[in-house]
Amino acid sequence: MKAHKQIAATPSLPRTLFLRWLCGAMLALPLASAAEPKLPIFDAHIHYSHDAWESTPPKAAIAILRKAGLKRAMVSSSSDEGTQKLYAEAPDLVVPSLRPYRKRGELSSWVRDETIIPHLEARLKQYRYAAIGEFHVYGADADLPVVRRTVQLAKQHKLWLHLHGDSDAIERVLAQDPEARILWAHSGFDRPEAVRAMLRKHRKLHADLAYRNDHASGGKLDPAWREAFVEFPDRFLVGTDTFTPERWYYIAEHADWSRAWLADLPREIAEKIGWRNGEALFAAMMATKQ
Template sequence: MPRVTRVLLALTILVSAVEWAHAQALPIFDAHIHYSQSDWDALTPERALSVLARANVFRALVSSTPDDGTLKLYDRAPRGIVPFLRPYRTRGDMGTWQHDPAVAAYVEERIKRGIYRGIGEFHLSAGDVEAIVVKRFAKLAEDRNIFWQAHVDEVTVEKLLTLYPRVRILWAHAFPNLWVELAIRTDVAPNGTLDPDWRAVFVKYPDRFMVGTDTWVTSRWETLRETMQAIQDWLAQLPRDVAEQIAHKNGERLFPPP
């Protein structure tokens, strides 16, 4: 076979492989996106939405510091953005919000917009689960039938579930009103190979997981497409029906479009 023919054949095979891989890529519901003030200079709302689209993210759960960032995206793509209300007016609220009545008033006022599907992402320690603002947010979540997105350890989440059994929490798979998003879980597929223990859990509880990327700093936006490709790679190692649930169907079920 002439060399030129071999080269053309190799290119044809490569293009076909790329096209096949693209065709196999799953649509993604990203359950952990932030578009905070520190991102705004580097990323216009239009560019942020473009980054998501290029990564095959068709819907995203977004919370931001301050909340204006979430609204910037939601106003431009209301069917593609699932807005959560973060109780941080600035990053300074991260460690004090649970005891700050002004934060409670901020959330209670903004949530009247009627667009929010949850409160969070918030950080909380086990010693603060009965703080007055946490109790007020539990009442809001119950009354409005919305979620919490909690960045907490397992001790704290168990206390939250015990104290507030009617609140649905986006965190982990172990309880009937608890779901996990997998942002920055490097142990799921170390070196690109799906961990056998994680695989077993995914197959056993396919309705309890969602993917997430967590754009907590601007550099995470810049690498979002590569991060999402790594997620697509380990999703491809699961049975297709399980992968589809984790990739997007669970998000669609929990947060149907308005």
């Protein structure tokens, strides 16, 4: 995933070094009063792929999510069986999203693989979802037939699209369906000014903040990101991105890190980004599907 090269942390970072960095980052941020309850977290970017459920069985995975204080987690996986395992274990906690990938290694090939379509259609007939994704698509690939059919399926089933890609891909999907509801994974790994421009342009576009470490600096939120959050408090969601099995062990630490930088925002905005936006967009949507 080329976008992951844009940030400091890497999937191969030893856990001890990661935790050392994370503790330092948390200490640099203002802490909430000990008397205040922990801010609930809606984690909009969790994966539970086959190698994760092999190392962390469903009951253990759900225990990790609950210990982290997550109100809900939007989960997708390669294959979708991982998502269904977690949803069966905790339907009150897990919000299912249908990832096109049936196994690891389809990240870049799926856009030209026509067998993806019957796979998606079959799963959509069998199970309940809030979204399709997270899927990766860049630029003109968004106009390929497989991606176009995916956009049509989301419209047909009234689902969100959890899209990992650039602004060009976003524009092309919205040209296909101007009413498409898109959650922009990682905020496109783009600058906050560019993210704000996209949010201004597209009223139904939302963005998750998964796997980014550029929100805080010198004990305070980065001013550019603060402006984005204040301007669009209803359009951002937090996320961890457990794209490797090892990152499951960071979910609780990441939730606390998110609480720390959210505490530097007005309480109302912190609650919206921390959990209320996800609850309003996805949890309520799943309730209507029951």
